Amino acid sequence: MEPWDVAIVGGGILGTSVSYWVGNQYKGRIAVIEKEPDVAIHTSRRNTGVVHRPFYLDPVKRRVFARSSQTAYGMWKSYASARRLPWAPVTTLEVGTRPEDVKRVEKYYHWGLENGMGEDELEVLDPDGIRKIEPHVRGYGAIWSKTDTAVDYRAFTKSLRTDAEAEGVKFLTGFEVESIKTTGQSVEIFPKNGGEAVRTRFMINCAGGSSLRIAHMQGVGTEYCDLNFRGEYWEVGKEWTYLASRNIYTVAQHPELPFLDPHWIVRADGRREIGPNAVPVAGPYTYSGFFTNPGQALRKVLEQPVANKLALLYNRDFLELAGEEWLSSISKGEMAKRAQEFIPELKVEYLVKPGIAGVRAQVIDRQGNFLKEAIEFEGPMSYHITNYNSPGATGSPAFTAYLVKRLGEGGHFDHLSRTSAKGNGLWDFETVSQKISNA
Ligand SMILES: Cc1cc2nc3c(=O)[nH]c(=O)nc-3n(C[C@H](O)[C@H](O)[C@H](O)COP(=O)(O)OP(=O)(O)OC[C@H]3O[C@@H](n4cnc5c(N)ncnc54)[C@H](O)[C@@H]3O)c2cc1C
Structure with missing residues (x-):
């Protein structure tokens, strides 16, 4: 042909x-x-x-x-x-959950303008400003992106x-x-x-x-080389969708790995989801469990170049995360706890069923950087x-x-x-x- x-x-x-x-x-x-x-x-x-x-x-x-x-x-x-x-x-409301995040929120305002957004599309809010538009959300400050x-x-x-x-x-x-x-x-x-x-x-x-x-x-x-992380979400029951009517993101605590910070999502059909738990998995299509077969996990570890994965052991952000948060965050209860930092009224019982899970393939260089x-x-x-x-x-x-x-x-x-x-x-x-x- x-x-x-x-x-x-x-x-x-x-x-x-x-x-x-x-x-x-x-x-x-x-x-x-x-x-x-x-x-x-x-x-x-x-x-x-x-x-x-x-x-x-x-x-x-x-x-x-x-x-x-x-x-x-x-x-x-x-x-x-x-x-x-x-x-x-x-x-979208991107909320600072720690006092030091307020500076970051201001930086985001300027980045938005530098990237071509209009002044009418962004607003910096103080804690009262947040409460006024989202009464159940808490934060030291936030940026409101009005066209997400x-x-x-x-x-x-x-x-x-x-x-x-x-x-x-x-x-x-x-x-x-x-x-x-x-x-x-x-x-x-x-x-x-x-x-x-x-x-x-x-x-x-x-x-x-x-x-x-x-x-x-x-x-x-x-x-x-690359590593795969499954982002898992939980759907919030209909009775509790009132907790927020906008997307609520938090200022990244791990700027090197920003995909790990929790958020509340409003779907196009009105559903609300909380996530993600970032679960390391052995392949790009592993939507449940950690691997589709034991051989897959071994192949992923041995996949060339192995040196990049070893270099990860010197990546401070990665180690901090693996040690402090990761292993404990692979549960619904932990996810709810993380979301309570910005929606204190959220309870684990409100997360009624798993939402959709997607896998990210994250490329790593020789120095172990994402x-x-x-x-x-x-x-x-x-x-x-x-x-x-x-x-x-x-x-x-x-x-x-x-x-x-x-x-x-x-x-x-x-x-x-x-x-x-x-x-x-x-x-x-x-x-x-x-x-x-x-x-
Ligand atoms: C949890 C999660 C949430 C995200 N949320 C957002 C968001 O809200 N907004 C946003 O802008 N971005 C978001 N992203 C990122 C966004 O979804 C991706 O950047 C985008 O979908 C990547 O598209 P793609 O076509 O490269 O990959 P894919 O959609 O994965 O397409 C690749 C295609 O290649 C095919 N393929 C693979 N191997 C082979 C093969 N050997 N032979 C033939 N075909 C093959 C696959 O079947 C697949 O259809 C999110 C990502 C994740 C993981």
């Missing part, structure tokens, strides 16, 4: 958005390879569903994610309205799949990539259960929790995006326009001709990608 011009591995929100922009900008045979029967079965569905505004992102250290989130906000807003998808502007919105990222991804298909992209579902071989002219991608290989002239790896493993298959990113931004590697006839973590779903339509623009400028699509497509008519490729590259 003729090789595909571009094959994208992974039909999460990242791969689906990439495929939309490639199809929108280039004429050619473009495919998305996805192991599941549909898009957004993993992290792009199993997340907290917040369109995060970038007030909490350092404008320098987290520049790309901050700019992507800022740019994508208006894109998602117009998209949800045009496609009649859930859009619930519940807003609850959405359904699975619905966004499925709709983007339809848009990508309208641009000629084909979705090859049920194809799990097992191995990859590069020949002179193309990349050959072999499925797990036998069957015909897919050949492509250029591969883009957007395989989420498996993206680093796939990069390693092509001999790139070998200086990094990396915060996405990492990109160029491989033979391929490009790899890994560590695409929160707020990745928020930023995806903007980040991917910027990515496709850079790949085009780097000559990776020279075998394709440009379209004059305007696409879904809501987003303009040049405007969006420039907003990020000019920042």
Whole structure:
């Protein structure tokens, strides 16, 4: 069979958005390879569903994610309205639970403005100000981000799949990539259960929790390893949803590992959830237990490069966490206790059933540091995006326009001709990608 011009591995929100922009900008045979029967079965569905505004992102250290989130906000807003998808502007209160957090809250206000948010979108509150808008919430101070919105990222991804298909992209579902071989002219991608290989002239790896493993298959990113953490949530019973009507986050106590701090989430359908417990697990799809089989845990420990994991033993934040909080926090009671720091009336009995659990694949460098931004590697006839973590779903339509623009400028699509497509008519490729590259 003729090789595909571009094959994208992974039909999460990242791969689906990439495929939309490639199809929108280039004429050619473009495919998305996805192991599941549909898009957004993993992290792009199993997340907290917040369109995060970038007030909490350092404008320098987290520049790309901050700019992507800022740019994508208006894109998602117009998209949800045009496609009649859930859009619930519940807003977010980020609360300081310790006196020293007040300084951080003020910093967030300035970061928000530096990242392009308007003064009318942010407000710093003192303890009385918090009580006035959320009578059951306590804190030494808070920042109120007035445009954070609850959405359904699975619905966004499925709709983007339809848009990508309208641009000629084909979705090859049920194809799990097992191995990859590069020949002179193309990349050959072999499925797990036998069957015909897919050949492509250029591969883009957007395989989420498996993206680093796939990069390693092509001999790139070998200086990094990853660890998987399952974020578990508990649903609050209907009788107690009145405790807060906004998302309530807390100023990170472990800035190096901010995904561990507890929060109260308001879902697009009105449900409230508390989480996360960050449970170390042996694989990216381990949604219950610690591993799917004992061999998996051993393989994860021995997975190369082992030195990065050993270096973790010198990471102070990680050790503090492992020692003080982690092991004790893997219980519903502990989770309720952590949430009582900002909602004192919350009781463990109010957490009535497990909410959705999602797994984050966290990349670690040789020094044992947890990396915060996405990492990109160029491989033979391929490009790899890994560590695409929160707020990745928020930023995806903007980040991917910027990515496709850079790949085009780097000559990776020279075998394709440009379209004059305007696409879904809501987003303009040049405007969006420039907003990020000019920042
Ligand atoms: C608990 C949690 C809460 C979060 N909350 C938010 C939030 O509120 N807001 C926000 O902006 N971000 C949030 N995030 C982050 C966000 O969900 C992710 O950044 C985003 O979903 C990543 O998308 P992805 O396409 O890279 O990954 P995925 O959605 O995991 O997609 C990767 C795809 O690759 C496929 N794949 C993997 N291996 C193979 C293979 N070998 N062959 C073929 N296909 C393969 C998988 O089946 C999958 O469909 C959260 C993350 C977590 C874990």
